[in-house]
Amino acid sequence: MTSGSRGTAVRMGVLALLWGSGFLWIKLALNHGLSPLQITVARCVLGAAVLLAIALASGARLPRDRRTWGHLVVAAFLCNALPFFLFGLGEQTVDSSVAGVLNATTPLWSLLIGIGLGTERGPRPIRLGGLVLGFAGTLLIFAPWQRSGLFGWGALALLGAAVSYAAAFAYMGRTLTGRGTEPLALSAAQLVTASGLSILALPAAGGLAPVRADATALVAVVVLGIFGTGFTFFLNYRLIADEGATSAATVGYLLPVVSVALGAVVLGEAIGPRVVIGMLTVLAGVAMTRGRGRATQEPGAGSVSVSVTSVSATPSVTAAVSEAVSDCRR
Template sequence: MKTDHQGVTRTGIARVAALALLWGSSFLWIKLALRGFNPVQIVFARLFLGFVILVPIVLSRGLRFPSERRVWGHLFVAALISNAVPYVLFGIGEETVGSNVAGVLNATTPLWTLLLAFLVGVDRAVTVRKTAGFALGFLGVVVIFSPWESAGEIASWGGLACLAAAASYGLGYVYMGRFLAGRGIPPLMLSAAQLGAATVLLALAFPFAGLDTPTWRLDAVASLLVLGALGTGAAYVLNYRIIDDEGPTAASVVTYLLPIVAVILGGIFLHEAVTVAIVAGIALVLAGVTLTRKRSAEKR
């Protein structure tokens, strides 16, 4: 087994970067999917597709789904607060607010995670370096999106929905870190089981909000497929692995990297302008993430 700390750190950074790419690109796929489907339909489809993708992989490795009722109870709670609620809230919120506002509010997830993890005792190692890193990362996101140009949107119902979704994500990170990660259940199994539980929850809500007739556009359908297979299935395997290895607070820092991915993809595929403020914000984000990733000399 490789015990070199530099190797572990490089592996962790690579996982965070990969997860940021998968989740950061999800904003693009969601925008395209909205051309043919409503938010509830999109969430149900991405969860179901993610589950369908993971099940054959789980079975091919000889893994078995949990049999304990308590574990499934935790999985359904995690599915509710980490999948069903925030996915739908962001879909609803982005119908009335700009993506820049949603991006800033989504980037409060690590701050919620840091606060909640400390309050419930999951992560008491709140150092000055770590706190400064989170604050610097959030400042970078604010500089990138310049929300003061859309202050009215933040105070709207759509803005509140996005803020509630970010808080739900933070609660989800803490809950998974306390009750599911590090319990001897493989991350792949946890991912498949949670997505299955979330799919059931959305199926129950579908008759109330998902019966609108969809428009079967090719770009919308293709976006759903990518969103489900990569942005949900593959992403959740990485997410649980990072939580298991480094804790919920470290895992939530990936949220700060999502705007960078969004900016890069927007510049490449949508020809959006990359301003000086965006470059400065990206530098601040990377500096903040670097601070949160550094381990103390004593731990090394």
């Protein structure tokens, strides 16, 4: 292995660890006194601060027209504020490892929404087979036919977060593509908007109640916001620019594996063979839906592959931009 390939492998490993650990940090913050909405606010604010600092340092300018900011309000709600809250809500009753696995269903929902909207014209049989296989894996994870199955409001909230991500990609691909704004700055603006939306929701959801979090919760949410939401996007952005979307796409398939491993090692979460088989089935289905014909950009393109971000914990506007480009080239 050359030094260059070793460097790429290390960056991919670090990125997978930071992104995949997001579900662990959410669980720790919940267990030590923070509410789902408080976690959402802290995560958005800290992530926005990191991306703003990087964008400004690189000379990128935030969008200035009202129309773009209007679209960013919808994108921030569907792609950040709502799913971040739903992950916190779901992990109140569901293990962090399962949350990471259910998050991996996002590309399946993206394909299903694309078929419903007519943007997926004549999907190949292998992609449709992947869709069926992926949802079969999800059903295996839920196991509603068993009393010990995971079917419940917490799991539904997690699945709702994945659906929200998918809906956001469809919306952003239509409204935020070709705006002429640097993707890094556009994503920073998106998280700034998500911060405002989540802060506005605090009074209605009782988020202004006294914070009874201990040091563990505070450390968890700081790591989640700064590293799991801010720096991870920048690392992924650089990996795409330097190595191409094909290399970065591998990270997406590592995220549920990382969440399962960390849940077991750090939190002692027991994950049965049914959930493991379901996870592998979902990932196999996702791989089939991404198949050949899904164009990705080569090094230097500066665009993030949707297959990476849609199975990650921090989707951004660049995923939708890349999705639209891929659709045009299909």
